[in-house]
Amino acid sequence: MPGESHGDVPVAVPLQVAMEASALCNGHASTPTEPAKTLTCSECAKVATIVCGGCWTAGFCARDHQLTGWTKHRPKCRPWRVSSSPDLGRFMVATKDIAGGELLMEDAPLMMGPKMMTEPVCLGCYRPVDGDYNCKGCGFPLCSSDCEGTEDHEAECRAVQASGIHVKVSMFGEVNSMYECITPLRVLSLRDKNPSLWNKLMSLESNSDMREGTEVAAITQQTVVDIIHNRLQLEDEFGTEIIDKVLGILDTNAFEIRLPDSSILGVYQKASLLEHDCIPNTHRTFDADLNLVIRAAVPIKRGQHLTSCYTEPLSTTNGRQEHLRSTKYFTCSCKRCRDPTELKTFTSGIKCGDCVEKQEEAAKQKRAEEKEARGRGGTRGGKRGGVASRINKFQTGAQGESSSTSQVEEEKITGPWIVPQDPLSPSSNWVCLTCKSSTTDDYPERITSVMQEEAEELEETNPNIEACETFLEKWNSTFHPNHACFLNIKYVLLHLYGSEEGYELEELTPIHLTRKEELCQEVMKVADVIQPGISRLRGSVLYELYQAIFYKTRAMSMVGAIPAEQARKMAMEALTALKECARVLSYEPEVQPEGQLGLEAKEEIKMLQKWIKQEGWKY
Ligand SMILES: C[S@@+](CC[C@H](N)C(=O)[O-])C[C@H]1O[C@@H](n2cnc3c(N)ncnc32)[C@H](O)[C@@H]1O
Numbered sequence: 030m031p032g033e034s035h036g037d038v039p040v041a042v043p044l045q046v047a048m049e050a051s052a053l054c055n056g057h058a059s060t061p062t063e064p065a066k067t068l069t070c071s072e073c074a075k076v077a078t079i080v081c082g083g084c085w086t087a088g089f090c091a092r093d094h095q096l097t098g099w100t101k102h103r104p105k106c107r108p109w110r111v112s113s114s115p116d117l118g119r120f121m122v123a124t125k126d127i128a129g130g131e132l133l134m135e136d137a138p139l140m141m142g143p144k145m146m147t148e149p150v151c152l153g154c155y156r157p158v159d160g161d162y163n164c165k166g167c168g169f170p171l172c173s174s175d176c177e178g179t180e181d182h183e184a185e186c187r188a189v190q191a192s193g194i195h196v197k198v199s200m201f202g203e204v205n206s207m208y209e210c211i212t213p214l215r216v217l218s219l220r221d222k223n224p225s226l227w228n229k230l231m232s233l234e235s236n237s238d239m240r241e242g243t244e245v246a247a248i249t250q251q252t253v254v255d256i257i258h259n260r261l262q263l264e265d266e267f268g269t270e271i272i273d274k275v276l277g278i279l280d281t282n283a284f285e286i287r288l289p290d291s292s293i294l295g296v297y298q299k300a301s302l303l304e305h306d307c308i309p310n311t312h313r314t315f316d317a318d319l320n321l322v323i324r325a326a327v328p329i330k331r332g333q334h335l336t337s338c339y340t341e342p343l344s345t346t347n348g349r350q351e352h353l354r355s356t357k358y359f360t361c362s363c364k365r366c367r368d369p370t371e372l373k374t375f376t377s378g379i380k381c382g383d384c385v386e387k388q389e390e391a392a393k394q395k396r397a398e399e400k401e402a403r404g405r406g407g408t409r410g411g412k413r414g415g416v417a418s419r420i421n422k423f424q425t426g427a428q429g430e431s432s433s434t435s436q437v438e439e440e441k442i443t444g445p446w447i448v449p450q451d452p453l454s455p456s457s458n459w460v461c462l463t464c465k466s467s468t469t470d471d472y473p474e475r476i477t478s479v480m481q482e483e484a485e486e487l488e489e490t491n492p493n494i495e496a497c498e499t500f501l502e503k504w505n506s507t508f509h510p511n512h513a514c515f516l517n518i519k520y521v522l523l524h525l526y527g528s529e530e531g532y533e534l535e536e537l538t539p540i541h542l543t544r545k546e547e548l549c550q551e552v553m554k555v556a557d558v559i560q561p562g563i564s565r566l567r568g569s570v571l572y573e574l575y576q577a578i579f580y581k582t583r584a585m586s587m588v589g590a591i592p593a594e595q596a597r598k599m600a601m602e603a604l605t606a607l608k609e610c611a612r613v614l615s616y617e618p619e620v621q622p623e624g625q626l627g628l629e630a631k632e633e634i635k636m637l638q639k640w641i642k643q644e645g646w647k648y
Pocket residue numbers: 116117118119120233234236281282301302303304305306357358359360361362
């Protein structure tokens with residue numbers, strides 16, 4: 030149009046090219062071939078000759094009509110389309126090559142509510158409550174009268190009042206079962222109040238057939254269905270079937286939203302169509318209005334499915350599978366789950382006791398032979414121990430990878446590690462990758478759950494450095510250093526070095542800083558595989574890594590403990606980590622702690638560059 034700028038209009042792609050590309054994409058195993066349709070121009074309905082290069086789906090008869098139609102098409106233009114298959118149901122496919130960080134969708138919540146298992150929170154603003162103020166209508170605790178008339182709180186308030194019950198919550202700060210039926214009630218109330226919203230919610234996957242007869246269904250029969258029917262006397266309005274369907278929809282689709290001091294549930298229409306993968310290629314955040322913002326975490330090729338991780342990435346294959354089966358009703362067969370080594374991260378790995386015994390025996394034998402050889406006049410090597418060896422370790426650690434470090438790295442891969450033979454089966458045998466012996470009992474599951482329980486207890490007690498190090502030392506001879514439980518404790522520990530009282534950053538010795546760096550590197554190596562690209566996990570660890578390297582470099586170069594060239598190299602490593610941290614966290618909203626950390630990282634880049642300049646180095 031004359032005078033109108035078309036600067037952001039995507040290129041035109043010839044229809045023939047788009048059709049050939051689409052045929053290639055549809056070659057994907059799980060993508061059905063879609064019926065061939067004649068594409069028409071979105072502006073004049075003539076037969077299309079080109080498609081929009083942004084979404085590769087909207088057709089136009091010619092470039093002029095693509096330009097004049099841009100204002101209308103822009104809100105719909107997106108780099109993905111929805112497809113479906115019998116295995117996955119609906120899913121999203123990239124319609125063009127997408128760059129890491131590219132915005133894929135912004136999605137407003139269809140509805141929100143408290144989590145089913147939650148401590149008492151205000152039903153208007155979701156802050157934790159202590160019972161100081163109770164709703165005059167229904168008795169549920171709220172933060173103040175301001176939240177009494179909020180639209181969010183209307184459904185349960187009305188239902189409770191109509192039943193003649195006046196709620197009295199007396200336990201605070203711990204999970205309270207009275208909240209379990211609030212969010213389902215909010216969804217149910219939409220059927221009459223807002224049919225269009227209700228229809229959108231009902232169009233989401235409920236997995237009703239799979240849910241029927243499960244333990245989850247039996248529990249919610251008592252905690253939700255019976256309460257709605259008997260206490261709130263709504264049996265005539267909402268039969269068991271519809272309540273079960275709503276519960277299935279919430280289980281399958283609700284996202285957990287982290288607020289500053291609580292977390293709640295939100296249901297989103299577009300983002301609900303994202304398929305699960307234990308190594309997701311998208312990243313999700315919530316903006317200040319709790320819209321869900323989905324970006325590409327890594328570059329995505331046209332034709333690839335867009336994926337999100339529905340479960341805890343720092344967990345074992347069994348743990349992830351169990352969570353997905355019991356709450357989302359499917360068995361994940363992503364490349365991480367299919368591979369017994371989990372792409373050589375070994376986050377479920379256990380040490381083979383037999384092989385360790387044999388290795389120890391062989392080492393003992395070798396030492397005895399060496400001793401005998403020395404006795405016969407062989408070379409005498411003075412063994413460095415105590416302080417001398419610690420200083421040596423510290424210096425080699427600071428100046429480059431020592432042979433023992435690379436040995437440890439090698440061992441992380443070679444083992445001897447026991448892994449599940451068929452990771453997709455909950456009753457799989459476990460096999461040692463070195464001696465090939467297979468476990469015939471449930472030892473791997475038992476020992477893992479013993480350690481997991483201990484790790485959970487430890488995490489619940491706000492552990493200190495000593496407790497975390499003791500835990501790792503205790504289980505070190507039984508599990509792989511990357512075992513998911515270890516990684517969770519290591520994640521806590523790497524933050525404690527630098528924040529615990531007496532271990533603040535300025536007070537850390539180079540040995541402590543080396544330990545902090547080592548922990549960061551270990552967690553980062555796994556994070557790079559299982560949460561690549563833009564991820565909060567990587568961002569947060571990168572910040573700690575920068576701190577460890579920078580403080581160590583400064584402390585050591587101040588006393589001349591390392592050559593200038595070594596110090597320069599270390600400073601550059603710190604700068605690289607900090608820049609990547611700032612990049613990764615730049616996608617987090619400022620209202621979230623990670624968003625704040627990203628801003629700090631941005632500021633600290635300037636400070637670090639200034640310091641590097643002062644030292645006379647170029648960056
Ligand atoms: C949030 S929904 C995703 C959208 C859903 N496919 C639909 O058609 O509405 C989650 C459900 O999709 C299916 N699903 C998602 N990812 C899957 C995967 N990797 N393998 C198998 N099924 C999957 C499962 O039925 C799961 O409970």
